[in-house]
Amino acid sequence: MRFAGRTVGWSVGLVAVLCAVVTTSAGIGPVWIPPGVVGKVLLNAVVVPTGISVSGPAVDVTTAHVFSYAVSDLQTQIVMQVRLPRILLGAVVGFSLAAAGTIMQGIFRNPMADPSIIGVSSGAAVGAVGFIVAPVVIPFGLGLRGAAFVGALVAAFGVYLIATRNGRTPVATLLLAGVAIQTFLGAVVSFLLLHSGESIRRALYWLMGHLKGASWPEVTSSVVLVAIPFVVLLAYARDLNVMLLGEEDAQSLGIEVERTKRVLLALSAVITAAGVAVAGIVGFVGLIVPHVMRLLVGPDHRILLPTAALAGASFLVATDTLARSGSAEVPVGIVTAVLGAPFFLYLLRKREVHEL
Amino acid sequence: MSEQPAADDTNPGQDRTGPMLDVSDLAVSFGGQSVVSGVDFSVDRGSLVGLVGPNGAGKTTVLRTIKGTLDPDIGTVRVDGEPIHRKSAKAVSRLVASTPQGTALSFDFSVRQTVEMGRTPHLGRFDRMDEADRRAVETAMERASVTQFADRPFTSLSGGERQRVLLARALAQETPVLLLDEPTASLDINHAVRTLELVRALVDDGKTAVAAIHDLNLAARYCDELVLLAGGGIRAAGRPADVLTSDTLGDAFDAETLVTTQPGTDAPLVTPLPEQESVARRVHVVGTGKPAAAAVSKLVGAGCRVSIGVVPAGDMAAERAADLDCEAVTVPAFAGIDDPARQHAVDLASAADAVVVAGETGDGNSTVLEAGNARLAVETDESAPASNARDTVPLTALPAAVASLPSAEERDATRLPAQSTTD
Structure with a gap:
């Protein structure tokens, strides 16, 4: 009970932090809107369903607004249509990267693991840059984000297949196969860039990671893509704890090790791909956020996974606010790396990494 | 490895018999x-x-x-x-629960959390630990005496303590x-x-x-x-x-x-004995107590065929000889040496390649000592052993000293005429 209380306490606290960060961030930009006004705009947007009417195949849900504060239309427009989609998308991406990083560090029992360790980011890069440079080769009418998403999953699945023999996937093999595939795909991206001509700027911008031009439909689809796997991952949190004992111990404690690894890898690949596809390559969130939260709440994934994900959301919203609030916008991937790397080095110096 | 059905009152509810x-x-x-x-x-x-x-x-x-x-x-x-x-x-x-030789735990779980993982086999994916689970964890920790550091990080424990925590984890599996x-x-x-x-x-x-x-x-x-x-x-x-x-x-x-x-x-x-050249000699030991027992062990270990006597039954040397399947001539304690025993020991001594004196020999054994031709004595902490010993060597050097003596056959070949006159 004490444990469940701790999980709920941390989660509620971090949700509150996230709300505060989102509200503040929505006020920051070329037009400054005070947090109080932003709060009113957000509350005005809250709706509750009041009734459902079914007529033939159509289901009508009637809703009603709960609040009606007086706010200017311009301010509502700026918050709801310009800033909020980008902020929420940032929250979803940060959430997904931190969650996937936590899972990867657990599977690999290695604090240096990050979400892209099995080639997800590199695959997404090939998909995205390929689409930008030569849109004609991408089949099925996939857009840039679809191409990146598919590329990410194909790369991750390829790494998994290469590392698997006789139904077993040793994590060491998986790690090395991931490194090799990342290098290979890196070369493919370089080659594509070399022949990108006019579109090189767009391609580079994508590679650096940014949240510019986010829209509501993107927010909705990435929330769905992240939320469902995440709930399943939460159900596997205890198994992941036991996996930290080593695979042989885990098996003798009743964990179907190979099946569990497959499920965890697949779900975290989907989550990472969903994040990377909309935001490009945003480094360090998946590496340092799980680390910091492990120092704060301990290694138990039942509390670490939700708290790391929520902290990742706040972290990316905050860094993206920094990225867009300067006189010229910089890709958020640069901001996370500039802030993340020194902090990570500080952690390294302060606490030895005992095992790799 | 016997197949007999065991009376099973220790595992109630398990009415099967046969090996577990x-x-x-x-x-x-x-x-x-x-x-x-x-x-x-x-x-x-x-x-x-x-x-x-x-x-x-x-x-x-x-x-x-x-x-x-x-x-x-x-x-x-x-x-x-x-x-x-x-x-x-x-x-x-x-x-089946098992304790590994070591564990690869690289994140800082506490001892209690580590032991709680032993309940994994009994929990469904969405189950929480209930009262019975918690009791099993407590019992396991008490049994393995790790309760006192239940809240310490596993990685802070010593090797022996870790081993006990892993045992507690296995016990929690019940x-x-x-x-x-x-x-x-x-x-x-x-x-x-x-x-x-x-x-x-x-x-x-x-x-x-x-x-x-x-x-x-x-x-x-x-x-x-x-x-x-x-x-x-x-x-x-x-x-x-x-x-x-x-x-x-x-x-x-x-x-x-x-x-x-x-x-x-x-x-x-x-x-275990260090690898050494086997000393294939027959040796008769005369003596009692720890020094004689040690000499018997040393010589048997070196590959000698050893006999001993006369020794009082129940003496440490007599027991050691029995353990090692050596022939021992014994007489009841405090009874003194009778003639058949003495004669048996004399026969063994004269057939041996060497006679070794170790510890107190007792007065009755002087005939036995004289029967052997090549004599060695083992150094002891106590006073110098029998004065008629030819050489006194430390215990560790005993096999080498025995090996350096001529065997009975070589000796007999050179001394045959002399022996025949004494007979």
């Missing part, structure tokens, strides 16, 4: 290379079987196969009559069968004994346990039966005294050993 663990005709290979084959043994309910054998004999492989980590090429492992290799990991983990892989490796003698005392107590309370143990003497002392693995199969199995003999150990370990009895028990005591 049955390993039949197991063959396991690793990367195409056969590690063990023909491994066949069973473990009765409430008994402790030790797997012993040289490095690389497959002790760990056998344990890993029993717990289902490795699939055997052929053969089956049955727990309580049920073959385990068709069961799910979860089902097996409710039957399985009938417990497997221990080198539970005493890297433990000092105090912690090794305490760990095995605990295992013994658990087994006496009804657990069935198999332990791979490196230390033959600890294995002999705590296990009901031993299985000696060597050369890819079972070299010997049965009661420790039957398994740990110089012969089987010589075969299995390719080492010279001296097997005596552990003080205070009937468990065998194995003393």
